[in-house]
Amino acid sequence: MVFQELKETWRNETWFISSIKKRTSHPSYLKIIGLGLPALPSIFAELRREPDYWFLALEAITREDPAPDAESMEQLISVWLAWANEHGY
Amino acid sequence: MGIDITPDWRDRVRRLLPDLREGLNFQFTSEVDYNYNCLSWALSCNTRPFENSKGAFWPWENIPDDTAEGWAGVCQMHGFAVTDSIEFSPGLEKIAIFEAEDGSLHASRQDQTGRWKSKLGDMGPDIDHDSLAALEAAYGKVVRVLQRRRRDWEESAV
Numbered sequence: 001m002v003f004q005e006l007k008e009t010w011r012n013e014t015w016f017i018s019s020i021k022k023r024t025s026h027p028s029y030l031k032i033i034g035l036g037l038p039a040l041p042s043i044f045a046e047l048r049r050e051p052d053y054w055f056l057a058l059e060a061i062t063r064e065d066p067a068p069d070a071e072s073m074e075q076l077i078s079v080w081l082a083w084a085n086e087h088g089y
Numbered sequence: 090m091g092i093d094i095t096p097d098w099r100d101r102v103r104r105l106l107p108d109l110r111e112g113l114n115f116q117f118t119s120e121v122d123y124n125y126n127c128l129s130w131a132l133s134c135n136t137r138p139f140e141n142s143k144g145a146f147w148p149w150e151n152i153p154d155d156t157a158e159g160w161a162g163v164c165q166m167h168g169f170a171v172t173d174s175i176e177f178s179p180g181l182e183k184i185a186i187f188e189a190e191d192g193s194l195h196a197s198r199q200d201q202t203g204r205w206k207s208k209l210g211d212m213g214p215d216i217d218h219d220s221l222a223a224l225e226a227a228y229g230k231v232v233r234v235l236q237r238r239r240r241d242w243e244e245s246a247v
Contacts, residue, residue, distance in 0.1 A: 016105050016210035016227055017193050018126040019155060020142040023211065051123055052212055055144065067144075072137055073123050076144045 003042040006032050011052065024056045033060045044084040051077050092117045094214055102209065102216070108223040109216070115223070118206070119215035128160055130208035130215060131184045131196035132167050138211060139163065157188050160196060161233045169235035175221060177203035183236045185221050189229030197221060201241060 010028035017023050032039055033056075040061060043054050055076045059065050067079035094117050102109065102117075109115040126138035129146070141147035141154040149166065153159035161171065164184050175185055177199065185205070187195040197205045200217070207224065208215050218224070221231055 011212075012101070014210075015101065015212050018128060018138075018140075018195060018208075018210055019193065020138070020140055020145060020211060021155065022193060053123075053144075070144045071146065073144050 003032065003035060003039055006035075007042075007046060020053050020056075023053060029057065033057045036061055040084075040089055044081070044089045047077065047081065047084075055080060092119055092214070094120060098214060102213070105209075105227050106223060108226060109218060114220065115216050115218040117214050118217050119208075121212060121214050122208075123212050125208060126211050127196045127208040128163065128194075130206065131198040132164065133198070135208075155192070155194070157186050157194060157232045160186050160194055161235060164196075164235045167237075169237045172234050172236045174236075175231060175234050178236070180239055181236045182239045183234060185231045186233040186235075187221075187224065187228035187230060188232045189227070193228070195224065195228035197224065201239060 006028045010023075010026050010032070013028070014023040014026050023029065032043070039057075043057060046052065047054050051073065053073075055067070058080055064083070066083045067076050070076045070079065098121055099111070111117070122135070124137065125135045126140065129135065129137060129139040132139070138145040139147060139154070147154050149163055152162045165171070169184060172183070175183065183199040185197045185199075187197070195207070197207045197218075199205050204217050204219060205221060206215065206217055
């Protein structure tokens, strides 16, 4: 429930911004990172349902970077969903 | 021709830009798409966002990706030159760069009929709109205008 509220606030207040850095420094996004590992199932469900820039949060929470050289959103989504499947999410 | 998008997204755009009236002064021209942003769309690219972040594209090492001056610099590298006029001029392609009070940037491109084309944010749809003023509620003021000669205009004149 907390995740859903934070996600809605983040998306409603940032979807129109053309800056990944600005969007991912929004307070609600940072609070999602603060939720830690319990947030991962929700983040991956969201990534499958309606892709958005969840990758900074995923890197921060998992402390992993499976796509260091990604050059597109498609690559990031693909690599992170493969990571999720491997780790049971 | 407009594009059907979900009621949810239609509502988001309505709340963001209340001066827009679908079918009157703007229309949706794409589905929601996360593969590019407003700057790349202003430069006619719809395959990757132009930003210095992972998953995005920013090969211009000495140009900042978060200032109007930097965005104008990228446009200049694509053959645009700074101008003062946002007025439609047949044969010229124009880009307007907005800057909001918090420093957020937006770019719109003028098409061959004088309408403006905008990609809304990183994640939103594309729209065609009659005026730049209708975007000020979300994106602030136009702080840079650039132009270049239209290639399609030259081709159609042959």
